Amino acid sequence: MRIAVDAMGGDAAPVEIIKGAVAAARFYTDHEMILVGDQDRIKSELVACGATTVDNISVVHASQVVGMNESATVAVRKKADSSITKSVKLVAEKAADAVVSAGNTGASVAAASLFLRTLEHVKRPGIAVSIPTFHGACMVIDAGANIQCKPSHLMQYGVMASVFCKYVLNIEKPRVGLLNIGEEDAKGNELVKETFSLLSNTSLNFVGNAEGRDVFDGKFDIVVCEGFVGNVLLKFAEGLSISMLAAFALEAKKSVWTRLGAWLCKPVREHLYSKMDYTEYGGVPLLGIDGICIISHGRSDSKTIQNAIREAIQFGKYEVNKHINTELEIANSSLVTAI
Amino acid sequence: MRIAVDAMGGDAAPVEIIKGAVAAARFYTDHEMILVGDQDRIKSELVACGATTVDNISVVHASQVVGMNESATVAVRKKADSSITKSVKLVAEKAADAVVSAGNTGASVAAASLFLRTLEHVKRPGIAVSIPTFHGACMVIDAGANIQCKPSHLMQYGVMASVFCKYVLNIEKPRVGLLNIGEEDAKGNELVKETFSLLSNTSLNFVGNAEGRDVFDGKFDIVVCEGFVGNVLLKFAEGLSISMLAAFALEAKKSVWTRLGAWLCKPVREHLYSKMDYTEYGGVPLLGIDGICIISHGRSDSKTIQNAIREAIQFGKYEVNKHINTELEIANSSLVTAI
Numbered sequence: 001m002r003i004a005v006d007a008m009g010g011d012a013a014p015v016e017i018i019k020g021a022v023a024a025a026r027f028y029t030d031h032e033m034i035l036v037g038d039q040d041r042i043k044s045e046l047v048a049c050g051a052t053t054v055d056n057i058s059v060v061h062a063s064q065v066v067g068m069n070e071s072a073t074v075a076v077r078k079k080a081d082s083s084i085t086k087s088v089k090l091v092a093e094k095a096a097d098a099v100v101s102a103g104n105t106g107a108s109v110a111a112a113s114l115f116l117r118t119l120e121h122v123k124r125p126g127i128a129v130s131i132p133t134f135h136g137a138c139m140v141i142d143a144g145a146n147i148q149c150k151p152s153h154l155m156q157y158g159v160m161a162s163v164f165c166k167y168v169l170n171i172e173k174p175r176v177g178l179l180n181i182g183e184e185d186a187k188g189n190e191l192v193k194e195t196f197s198l199l200s201n202t203s204l205n206f207v208g209n210a211e212g213r214d215v216f217d218g219k220f221d222i223v224v225c226e227g228f229v230g231n232v233l234l235k236f237a238e239g240l241s242i243s244m245l246a247a248f249a250l251e252a253k254k255s256v257w258t259r260l261g262a263w264l265c266k267p268v269r270e271h272l273y274s275k276m277d278y279t280e281y282g283g284v285p286l287l288g289i290d291g292i293c294i295i296s297h298g299r300s301d302s303k304t305i306q307n308a309i310r311e312a313i314q315f316g317k318y319e320v321n322k323h324i325n326t327e328l329e330i331a332n333s334s335l336v337t338a339i
Numbered sequence: 340m341r342i343a344v345d346a347m348g349g350d351a352a353p354v355e356i357i358k359g360a361v362a363a364a365r366f367y368t369d370h371e372m373i374l375v376g377d378q379d380r381i382k383s384e385l386v387a388c389g390a391t392t393v394d395n396i397s398v399v400h401a402s403q404v405v406g407m408n409e410s411a412t413v414a415v416r417k418k419a420d421s422s423i424t425k426s427v428k429l430v431a432e433k434a435a436d437a438v439v440s441a442g443n444t445g446a447s448v449a450a451a452s453l454f455l456r457t458l459e460h461v462k463r464p465g466i467a468v469s470i471p472t473f474h475g476a477c478m479v480i481d482a483g484a485n486i487q488c489k490p491s492h493l494m495q496y497g498v499m500a501s502v503f504c505k506y507v508l509n510i511e512k513p514r515v516g517l518l519n520i521g522e523e524d525a526k527g528n529e530l531v532k533e534t535f536s537l538l539s540n541t542s543l544n545f546v547g548n549a550e551g552r553d554v555f556d557g558k559f560d561i562v563v564c565e566g567f568v569g570n571v572l573l574k575f576a577e578g579l580s581i582s583m584l585a586a587f588a589l590e591a592k593k594s595v596w597t598r599l600g601a602w603l604c605k606p607v608r609e610h611l612y613s614k615m616d617y618t619e620y621g622g623v624p625l626l627g628i629d630g631i632c633i634i635s636h637g638r639s640d641s642k643t644i645q646n647a648i649r650e651a652i653q654f655g656k657y658e659v660n661k662h663i664n665t666e667l668e669i670a671n672s673s674l675v676t677a678i
Binding site: 069071106133134144147148179180181182184186188189190211212213214215216217225227228229231232233234235236237238239240241242243244246247248250251252255257258260261262263264265266267268269271272 | 410487528554556566568581
C-alpha cells in the first residue's frame with residue numbers, strides 16, 4: 001500500500017511525524033510512505049534520521065500548512081496546496097491508497113469529504129474513536145465529523161463501526177448501543193427515538209440504549225451518537241482523566257508517606273497513563289470515505305504515527321470499505337422498508 | 340422554612356432519608372422537616388432514631404412510591420398519592436416551602452413542572468449540577484430536565500445559573516460558557532450558534548464557547564448545554580472516574596511494593612473520592628420552578644440528605660427565585676430586541 005503521510009500536521013510536526021513514517025517504512029517494507037509537505041524540511045529531517053536511502057519513502061512537496069486552529073472549510077478551500085489537502089488529493093488521484101494526518105481534524109474531514117467523497121451507500125462519514133476500558137475498547141462513533149445527524153446517519157454509523165469491529169478487531173457480532181439518557185426504549189429526543197427504531201430493523205447486534213456510564217462497563221463494543229455529543233464527550237473525558245491524575249500527584253505531595261506511596265505506585269500510574277495514552281492507539285478511522293483516512297491526535301509523536309500507519313495498512317488489508325458498502329446496501333434496504 | 344422531604348425516594352430510602360432529615364431538624368431548629376411517605380414506616384424509623392419528640396419534624400402520609408426505573412410522566416400521572424407527587428403538592432398548596440427528593444429524577448422534574456409550574460419569566464426548568472475541579476466547582480446546566488432545547492432555553496439557563504452562583508455561591512460575575520465542539524465563535528450546530536448570539540446580547544459575563552475539557556480548567560463558573568448532552572456527559576464522567584479509581588486499585592494489587600504504595604496513598608485516594616463524592620454536595624437545584632426543588636442522587640445517604648436540606652434553606656434564604664425572575668425579565672427584553 002502507498003500511504004500519504006501529512007508531514008506538516010500536528011503539534012510535533014514535522015519532526016515526530018517524519019520519524020514515525022521512517023520507522024513504519026523500515027518495519028513495513030512492503031508498503032510505501034509518501035511524505036507530503038515542505039520538501040526541504042522533510043529532506044533535512046530524513047538526513048537527520050539517516051533515512052535518505054530508505055527505498056520505500058518518497059516526498060511530495062506541498063507549500064502550505066493548515067494551522068491547528070484554522071477554520072476547516074475555509075482552510076481547505078483557500079489552501080489548495082496545503083499538506084493535508086495534497087495528501088488527500090493523492091488518494092483521490094489514485095497516487096496513494098491511504099492518508100494519515102495528525103493535523104487539524106476538521107480540515108482532514110473536510111478535505112476527505114470534498115476530494116474523496118463518501119462510499120456509494122454512505123450518507124455521511126463518521127469518526128470512530130476507541131475508548132479503552134477494563135472490558136476492552138468501546139468504539140464511540142461519531143466523534144465530530146457530523147455535528148447535526150439524521151437518524152439514518154446514526155443507523156449507518158452502527159453498520160460501519162460493526163464492519164470495522166468485525167473485520168479489523170475480529171469481534172464476530174459487535175454489540176451496538178445507542179447513546180441515550182436512559183436505558184428504556186422510549187427514552188430520548190426525537191433523533192434517538194427514530195434511530196432506535198431504525199437500528200432495531202437492521203441485522204446488527206443492536207443491544208439497545210446506552211447511558212454515558214455504560215461505555216465503561218463492557219456491555220457494548222460500539223456506542224453510536226451524534227458528532228456534537230461524541231466530540232464534547234471525548235474532550236470532557238480527556239479533561240477529567242488529566243484532572244484526576246494531576247489531582248492525585250498534587251495531593252500525594254502533601255506528606256512524606258504519601259509521597260513515598262506515590263513513588264512506589266509509579267508503575268501503576270504509568271500503566272494507567274498508557275491505557276489512556278492516545279499514542280498507543282495511533283489514530284482513528286474516518287469511516288464512510290471512499291478511500292482510507294486515519295486521523296491522529298494533534299499531540300501525536302513518532303510512535304502514534306507509526307501506529308496510525310499500521311491501522312491504515314490493516315484497514316486496507318481487511319477491505320473494510322468493500323464490506324461497508326456491501327453491508328450498507330443491505331441495511332439501507334431495511335431502511336426503505338422501515339420508512 | 341418548611342421542607343417536604345420525600346422519605347421514600349432513593350436507593351437507601353426510607354432509612355437514610357429519615358436519618359438525614361432528623362439530623363437536619365436537630366441542626367436547623369428554626370426550620371421544619373415534613374417527612375412524606377408511608378407513615379407507619381416513617382414513624383418506626385423515627386422511633387429507631389430516638390426522634391419521636393423532635394418538635395420540628397412532622398409526617399404526611401403517602402400511600403404510593405415511584406420506582407427508580409419507572410417512566411416519570413406515567414408515574415406522576417398514575418400515582419397521585421406517591422411520596423414525590425405529594426411532597427411537591429405540599430409546596431404547590433403552600434403547606435411547604437421546598438421539596439427535597441432522592442427519588443426518580445424524571446418524576447421529580449415532571450411533578451415539579453406539573454404542579455409548581457415555572458416562574459413567570461421562565462420557559463423551561465433546568466437541572467444545575469456542580470462539577471468539582473481543581474479550580475473550584477463548574478456548574479453544568481441542564482443535566483437532563485430539558486432534552487430538546489431551544490436557544491432561548493439555553494440563554495435562560497445562563498441567566499438562572501448566574502443568579503444562583505451570584506447569590507448562593509457568592510461569585511460576583513460568574514463566567515458563563517456555552518458547551519461546543521470548538522472555541523471559535525462560529526462553531527457548532529444551529530442550536531449553539533443561535534444561543535451564542537443570544538448570550539452575547541445579555542448582560543451576563545458570557546466568555547464564549549467551552550469545549551468538553553474546559554469544564555476542568557477554571558475558565559468557566561457555568562457551562563450551558565442541552566439536557567441531552569449534559570445528562571450523557573455527567574453519566575459518562577461518573578463511569579470514567581469510577582473506572583479509573585478501580586483500575587488503580589486493581590493494578591496496585593499486582594506487586595508487594597505497589598500494594599504498599601497504594602496503602603500509603605490511601606489518604607490521597609480518599610481525598611479524591613471525597614472530591615467526587617456526591618454525598619458532600621447534597622443535591623442539585625431544579626432552577627426555574629416556582630418553588631424550591633432540590634434533587635438528590637439516587638444513592639444518597641443521610642449526609643447527602645442533610646446537605647440537600649441545607650441547600651434548600653440557602654435557596655430560600657437568598658431569594659434565588661425572586662432574583663431569577665427579575666434578571667430574566669431584563670434578559671428576555673434583550674431577547675426580544677435580538678429577534
